[in-house]
Amino acid sequence: MPRITLPDGSTRDFDHAVTPYEVAADIGAGLAKAALGAKIDGVLSDLNTTIEHDAQLAIITDKPRDDASRHDMLYLVRHSAAHVMAEAIQRIIPGVQLVYGPPLDTGFYYDMAVPEDRPLSSNDFELIEAEIEKIILENRPFTRVECPVAQGLDKLRAEGSKYKLDNAERAIVAGSDTLSWYVTGTPGANWEDLCRGPHVPSTGRIGAVKVLSLASSYWHGDENSDRLTRVYGTAFPSKKELDEHLELLEQARARDHRVIGKKLGLFHIDDMVGQGLILWTPKGSVVRTELQNFIAEELVKQGYTQVYTPHIGKLDLYRTSGHFPYYQESQYPPIVERESIEQLAQEGCSCAELANRLRDGEIDGYLLKPMNCPMHIRIFNSQPHSYRDLPVRLSEFGTVYRWEQSGELNGLTRVRGFTQDDAHLFCTEDQIADEMIGCLSLVTKIFRTLGMEDFRVRVGLRDPDSDKYVGDAANWDKAEQACKDAAATLGKPFSMEQGEAAFYGPKIDFVVKDVIGREWQLGTVQVDYNLPERFGLSYIGADNAAHRPVMIHRAPFGSMERFVGVLIEHFEGAFPLWLSPEQVRVLPISEKSAGYAKEVHAALAAAGLRTTLDDSNDRIQARIRVAAEEKIPYMAVVGPRDAEARTVSVRARGVQKDLGALPLVEFVKGLSMERDDRGEFTLKESMVPEAAGAG
């Protein structure tokens, strides 16, 4: 007879098989009432699952006490909500066939095949939500019905639901010996869905559901298979939590770098220029330039040298590196010389033939560079090297072009032309570890300066069962160990992922978490044995013999485009002084102070500060509002009193009041220091200590 062990270690003995609900009721009526499901020996289960043997049991309630049980609770609620939404949609559109409806971290979706003559549209959302609301109010129980495999398959065949039949067949292949349905209500009388569960006890326990968006998907994710309609939604046990979540979505939208970028005029993407090609406006260019300068300063400290390379190079270069034609589909097509084209035309070469001959290397041309490394390699190779020269560290803010699929393009974070903070290190095996550590310290320094302390590293290792990797096993072992050792020096946890290595070497990736918890994959450090081989690189060792160097590719911030995009979202457009396109705005109270305002403006400009003078014909309130909306860090308001005393009245971003008057020279000095230290609001904090961090 079962002995139930609860999370606190206490046990309860029963002389008969019990359900989690009964155990909960045995503990207390309140718990039973709050219960939504259970974890039996670590397996998330229905509340009325029969427990016949000794088991560990945790009751999942609608008021979870820790993250793990909150995750489980939301899983139950959302999985159940997916069913209710599917039922609602089938009520509205009877011909809809169900495919697959799992919960997600932030909600759930349901894939369905919708009749062509009655597509779903977002106009249907209100209707669907109203229908969901009805089903929730009816508070029908989720009833599990199990049946033997053969009988279940017959039932699905009889219903003609090919997708569910496929799901069932997959479940059987995976080892299921029964099939289960969940009925919302009474079997035979109410709506049902093939599902392994578990679910909340009844539809009334779902709380609040919101239908969010429509998308399309493919059956099994295969683009040659059936196209399905995916309906996204989210659910919470209460309306309050749902509203809070929707509020968070709003906030994320307000933080979107595309929205802020447009509002603050940081960058522009122009139809006439091309998709995924960024035009950096004057303001955005300031942010990028300041960032590049900062990174470049650190690189000099680390012994890097800077190079410049052209935007195009001969196809042969990329044939040697292997980028062409191997990654051809993600490159802009080659540029072929006019004479070659004319000659081919005379020969009557067809387009198809041209494509083939290009691919096969029979026609010369140029490629818009998809990678900087081949050119850096040729720089390395332009001179003989001694082991005494190594490591050679060639860095470049190198612009590359890749043909990303049009559906993938997204603001600054996924583009077709971008500038990597790229560098290639040519070193000996023994130097790999130190070079990796150098890369990590650069990343740490820059993230810390930007207040992005929350980042993690991911070490990508080879898949031991695969033979796709180049280089010998001993080298791989050493390189992987170097990556792990380097990651360990950070003193924070890092993950190791097998099979995530590039085919030419292991790597370390950097993933930052922004202020609202989203993760962004930025840069990467990769060890490469392949390219030195392909280009026949060598250095002369202490033994006076030629040796093959190892290459490290590193772009710790990925691309300037993506990095600035992430920064825009991180700061919500409110950049620290040193990055701000406009650092301080001078605001005369009225025309009477225009002369002094010009003086203030000139003094700030002379100190190299980016400043403007707003002497437009508006009241001071209106001009302050405009400057605040533009997220300018400091305002210098000047009136007759300031002109008299040679002061400025300081107002700082994030503080809804005048911070008081400061002598002009002090103001210039304070701003200059804050800028040079790349600090955040050190001047503001010196004026109002209690406002520290309020910005």
Added chain:
RNA sequence: GCCGCCGUAGCUCAGUGGUAGAGCACACCCUUGGUAAGGGUGAGGUCAUGGGUUCAAGUCCCAUCGGCGGCUCCA
């Protein structure tokens, strides 16, 4: 690339087959105001582009271009 939705003034967006709209921004005038919107006047449009249906198209249909959300992809 695929599916769905969308494209109206610089921006945000209304617009029911029948005369093209609002707010903000912009220009000019009045106002000279000490810390988050003072008032007035005005200019601004090939309703993404090209076809079609119709007496009549911003509105309906088709194609193209572009955006968004997903799917797939990401050296």
